[in-house]
Amino acid sequence: MAYPDDLLGEDEYVVVHKHPHWKMLVVPVLLLFVVVGGGSYLAALAAPTPWHLPAWIALAVVGVVLLAWLTLAPLVRWRTTHFVVTTHRLMVREGVFTRSGIDIPTSRINSVRFRHGLLDRVLGCGTLIVESASDEPLEFDDIPQVEKVHTLLYREVNDDPRDDPGYAGEGR
Incomplete structure (x- = not known):
């Protein structure tokens, strides 16, 4: 991906454009698996109970918040960091x-x-x-x-x- 040309001078061109190394995404991806796995396990535990529907909704809300905070935010932060x-x-x-x-x-x-x-x-x-x-x-x-x-x-x-x-x- 080329860096935006409007930030460069007339006789200036990009030599190197990098994002941080992918290793900074390892922990967020592992947390994705933990959140999805843990949420699925808890949803399966709640299934035979009479209050399973509210429990599933609560698990889904908590899961989405955790995924956004622990996985999506680091991914977006990685993608919007530029070393040029x-x-x-x-x-x-x-x-x-x-x-x-x-x-x-x-x-x-x-x-x-x-x-x-x-x-x-x-x-x-x-x-x-x-x-x-x-x-x-x-x-x-x-x-x-x-x-x-x-x-x-x-x-x-x-x-x-x-x-x-x-x-x-x-x-x-």
Whole structure:
């Protein structure tokens, strides 16, 4: 999925666009199975009772609320979180109802590091650490293919336009 072009400058294009790694959806999917299984079990227990219809309605209401809170909300949060590297900046956007974002011009980035443990290495994700002119380094967790993103971002940060054969600026 391409990032919206209306957020990009005239000569800016997307180098990398990622959502967080799918591992952050494992627990919500497991909770989906627990809620559906537990609700089905409780509905079966309530079936032989004379008050089974109100019990089923109550179970359905509780089940829908739990599914929306424990499964649907994390899925929507994952889908609306964007990590984007362009030719000019690093952008992070997250949130559903309240959106937040950060833009860091590549010219202001001092260093780029990554970190991933054994499980992250097996799953192919990790934490990207970006040091810029701000006081604290920014850490972006669960970035898929973090080593590739690290390399691409490093290239964008250290890309000198004078190295481009088509460069017609001053000094040549």
